Amino acid sequence: MEPKEISQAVISRLPRYFRYLGELKDEGVERISSQELSTLMKVTASQIRQDFNNFGGFGQQGYGYNVQYLYSEIGKLLGLDKTHHLIIIGAGNLGQALANYINFERRGFIFEGIFDQNATLHGKKIRDMEVQPMENLERFVKENDIDIAVLTIPKGGAVKVAEKLVQYGIKAIWNFAHVDLNVPEGIQVENVHLSESLMKLSYNLRES
Numbered sequence: 661m662e663p664k665e666i667s668q669a670v671i672s673r674l675p676r677y678f679r680y681l682g683e684l685k686d687e688g689v690e691r692i693s694s695q696e697l698s699t700l701m702k703v704t705a706s707q708i709r710q711d712f713n714n715f716g717g718f719g720q721q722g723y724g725y726n727v728q729y730l731y732s733e734i735g736k737l738l739g740l741d742k743t744h745h746l747i748i749i750g751a752g753n754l755g756q757a758l759a760n761y762i763n764f765e766r767r768g769f770i771f772e773g774i775f776d777q778n779a780t781l782h783g784k785k786i787r788d789m790e791v792q793p794m795e796n797l798e799r800f801v802k803e804n805d806i807d808i809a810v811l812t813i814p815k816g817g818a819v820k821v822a823e824k825l826v827q828y829g830i831k832a833i834w835n836f837a838h839v840d841l842n843v844p845e846g847i848q849v850e851n852v853h854l855s856e857s858l859m860k861l862s863y864n865l866r867e868s
């Protein structure tokens with residue numbers, strides 16, 4: 661089935677469904693009703709049914725959802741049936757922490773290289789991968805079919821570096837720099853700002 665015009669709100673919920681279904685699958689659960697999934701995930705059963713209806717339902721009347729099937733279909737929707745090759749720009753605290761987080765590879769995100777402008781870091785090994793100078797970036801991206809770049813550098817250089825990455829053929833940027841990137845249409849950017857999440861927590865704390 662070909663999904664059409666799915667809202668960002670629905671898309672943003674898919675990774676959570678995927679995570680829960682992955683856990684159920686690992687526990688050997690073969691089928692689950694929307695009611696059971698609702699109790700587990702603390703969202704309404706009607707929300708779950710509505711979300712899945714966007715993609716043709718996935719369920720059978722009276723049977724519930726086949727966990728393995730649902731897991732693999734949502735994985736496909738998320739593009740996780742394909743392998744992605746990613747590099748990290750910025751080998752500081754954050755870049756190194758992400759490079760060391762092996763779990764991404766389970767999801768098909770293969771860590772291929774890490775780059776930094778600071779010469780004192782060049783050659784330093786992070787998860788068996790040497791930090792490379794920025795001068796290697798263009799050739800590396802082109803020769804290794806890199807599709808995702810993770811930006812863990814300060815905001816000052818991020819816009820320029822992003823422009824270069826796009827020129828070299830990068831299709832998607834996972835942006836941790838605190839700045840909005842200016843990229844052409846068709847290039848995907850996902851901004852991650854932990855401090856915004858923390859501010860939400862602080863707001864909710866204030867209200868409680």
Ligand code: NAI
Nearest residue numbers: 750751752753754776777778812813814817836852853854
């Ligand atoms: P850090 O100072 O440990 O590392 C930054 C690294 O980027 C350094 O190794 C530096 O040499 C390199 N770098 C700087 N400009 C560069 C450029 N133009 N090209 C290539 N390499 C360059 O900093 P940390 O803690 O790793 O944080 C990195 C950035 O991420 C900071 O700007 C910080 O504000 C941001 N950050 C964002 C978070 C988020 O949730 N979005 C959370 C934590 C940090």
